[in-house]
Amino acid sequence: MKDILEYTSYRQYIADYYADRKAKSAFTWQEFATSAGFTSPVYLKYVSEGRFNLSDAAVERVAASMRLSGYCLEYFREMVGFDHAKTDAAKRDAFNKMLAIADAHKAKIIEGDSFRYFDSWRNPVLRELAPAMPGAKPLALAHACRPKVSAAEVSEALNFLVKANLLSKDEDGNYRQTDKVVTTGPMEVTPVAVRGLHRQMGEIALEAIEGVPQAERHFSGVTLGITRGAYDEIVAEIDACRKKIIEIATRDDETDEVYRLNVQFFPMTNKQELKK
Structure with a gap:
């Protein structure tokens, strides 16, 4: 079974824990549930499938049943908090705590780099801007950004982009992109950061x-x-148009300016009220 720090879903962790125990013995969902203090023999099975949630007290009982302690217990708590959070802000807070626990123990959450990349407008902008300004120092790059940003923030973003293998840096201090395009992919955590990025870019668009x-x-x-x-x-047409625009933009190796394209198509009415 994988280390707990490789998970972002506590439900998947419970399912894998059960499967691992089941493969080694005659372990049952009933035995698992009973050891965690549940009367229903299939309660934890339903939790792993997303039908039920765990209460705060149940989190501690389930963790004890799986013999989690120390940072593993802390991480499990935060995974539950992330899953149960009602707002993006709460989800972001829980996931950042998960990242901190993983970083403290020299582990890497697979979605961590993706989450960090989309969590700030500075990352995608500097990923495009830095290769277009060979040899430029953080202060010069900061001055080139239209939203105000400090040299320290630019330096932090560049260090992350290199560490995450989204940019590479040669011995002369020049940056180049490791890939032409960055996409989110089918992940659980990243959409939280992407929604935040859309908000940031929307505010920049207003300015x-x-x-x-x-x-x-x-x-x-x-x-x-x-x-x-x-x-x-219409959504299919927008998607096709977006792909065509990416094709046009990536056709040339040179960059004169970094632009952001926001494609927004959203309802202006309440459908239920409209039916009335």
Whole structure:
């Protein structure tokens, strides 16, 4: 069974713990549940499947049943907290605590780098900007960023990008991208950071309305009345257009400017009220 620090889902950890014990003995869900103080023989099976949640008291009993202690117990608690959190802020707080525990014990959470990358607008911007300014120091890169950022923040972001293998740095101090495009992939934790990034970029877009000359920006929009079928078709068109834009942007190796493209398509009405 994998080390607990390799997990981001406590439900998957419980399922794998059961499977590991089951493979070595006649271990049953009933035995597992009983050892954790549950009367229902399938309660923990349902927890692992996402049907039930664990209460704070149950977290301690289940952890004790699995003989978790020290940092493993702390990490398990934070995994539960992450899963049960109702807001992105709460999820981000729990996951950052998971990252801190893993870092303290020289372990790497597989989704950790992805989460950190999308957690701040500085990372994707500097990933594009640094290779376009060969030999530039953090202060020069900070001055080149349109949202205000300090040299220390730039240095921290560059160190992370290199450590995460999103940028490479040669002996002359020049950066280059290890891959042309970074995508989120099918992960559990990363979408929390991505939603935060969308909020940050939305705020920067609002500032650009007044702060960027009209000849250097493009804002347009249209309000539509649509059906669900039309929505699905429009989203497919947006996705195809986004892929075409990425193809155009990555065609050249040189960069004159770093741009952000926000594609937003969202409801302006409440469907339930509209039906009334």
